[in-house]
Amino acid sequence: MTFSTSPALLTLSDADRSPLSIRARALVFADPTSQRLRAEVERLAASTLPVLIQGETGSGKELLARHIHRSSDRQGLFVAVNCGALSPKHAEAELFGHAAGARAGTAGRAGWFGSANGGSLYLDEIGDLPLSLQAKLLAALENREVMRVGAQRPNPVEVRLLAATSIDLVRAVEAGTFDERLYLYLSEGRLNWPPLRERVGDILPLAEYFLGIYAQRLGLSPPLLSPEAQRQLEGYIWPGNTRELENVIHFALLVSKGGDIQPEHLGPANPMALIERQLERLQASPSLQEPLREILTRSGVMPDR
Template sequence: MNKLLTFPDNQNMILSIRAKAMMFNDPRSAALLLQVERIARSEATALIIGETGTGKELVARHIHNHSGRKGPFIAVNCGAFSETLIDAELFGHESGAFTGATQSRSGWFEAANGGTLFLDEIGDLSLALQVKLLRVLQERQVVRLGSRKPIPLDVRLVAATNVDLHKAIEAEHFRSDLYYRLSVATINLPPLFERTGDILPLAHHFIALYGEKMKLDNVRLSPEAETALLQYDWPGNIRELENVIHFALIVCRDRIIVAEDLKLAGAARRRGAAALTTVTAQHTPAELQQHAVSIPQVPATETSLKDRLQSLIVESIETGDAGVFEFFEQTLIHTAFHFCAQNQVQTAKLLGISRNILRTHLKHHGLIGFDVEPRHHPDGNVQFGLAVQ
């Protein structure tokens, strides 16, 4: 089943961490597509669970397109806004409801009336907003900020997350009653490395897409390049595959992409975290600074990570190095971020901290900047998302 899903106006989309195409050639993907289309024909609230870059929004759009709903599809990234802003944006507000509210404005729920509202990164909502969302789902009506008048809704909600909501519930970061409301129909979207049958069809799709833009026709993959693509772990999933193919088209010769043309620089996180631990074990502080942007595959020693790291810290303190804390924090953040192919969600998971805390560190060390912007499509669909600069 070689079905292709893409965004409307795919050619003019800005670069982002989202997957811009999905294939269903792999047997696991083909079964997933059948499940998605069965769910689409119902009115059930759906919860899509999957890593960043696996195609969650494309699946949500497919649900909307096969639902028979005539209203718009609106996608909202819950992690892209402050709590105050997203409250007003989700539910709308009246004039004077807060400082700067000079006129009334409908929220995304109202804008999606008759259609589908896709809430990505639902796990980032605060507990207060989770209560309001639960009420909207139960009562099928919304009350704008600064108003007491309920507005009836006919909106299908599709939510998505890349975090383990069961663990979030145990940690009291996510409401269990909201989880059960959202997960009437749950779709588990596997990472790209688990559906290898989709890798080469997707690669050929991106070759055709970028080949047309670059006026390159009949570009093909060498057998060695195909093997390299199939053996790679794809920590960045479909988005990373797109970048790899785009770069390969730029550097390839004679319209043949060979293994050396593939910039497979992301660390293979699924082959174990030994690469991250052995950097601190095998190098001095000066060498460690250099390895913050390049993690080598070196043999692990028998000494425990805790002992090796403690020894390295003691050595730095005894030598009187200035800024020990800043150095180790910077090295840890840089190394983990590049280890996860600059994937914020995976980096936060690896370090055992929230993504908001990670963002603070990434900003502090100059690794990212944020710009929130709406994106409009000619078909009337609206997206609100996070652009990483």
């Protein structure tokens, strides 16, 4: 990892080794909130604590987890598993492995947990892990050994757990769907990562960053973001967070055909286009149009006529 000239941009020198789904080669921390949290991220990275990152979809949880792993001195692999994608029938064997012959004619397998030995296991949407496996996970982490499915003896395995959730695990504990002891184990290193709309100062640096990457891929020089486009990007609510911003910028680059990026190139992030579509839908009930316009004008989303 190296620092680029900008203090807000942390360059990940080995990003090429990451899978395609994690495309960023840098983490942008420009907003004061992100900069404050960055100190927290570095503190967690340097510790041996487990980490629980809570944040909305697409906000950058996995990128943060990868950064934490790279910044630690752990020599083993970073293994990422989406708990919601584990097969319900074979989740235990997928996660903890199985002994040779445990399934007819099969060789033994370490499982994701064993593959992260000496490294970090990133469990995405840990709230989706079946309750019975949550208890087993905690035991494996605390005892530093794992019992593979069908095995007679445990295998020594030492793993740092990095987990992410988009739901509130405290509520899940209260509802009885999340193991309280696992929550307490994880909560030592809790990181609440805010949605993009609460880090407005990150929006334009991220947009410029993605413009640079995609322009380079397309062999173009990066176009400028018009002031009006900048204003719209900063005012949008970004339900899909950074992932959505990345897609919007990629789209804008393709449709702007080398010229400056204008609001009409921003597709879904163009609030005026959204509002116009909503107003069109409301044609059938004209009585709603005027009150809607009034609300939008008052909230500054729509200019005064």
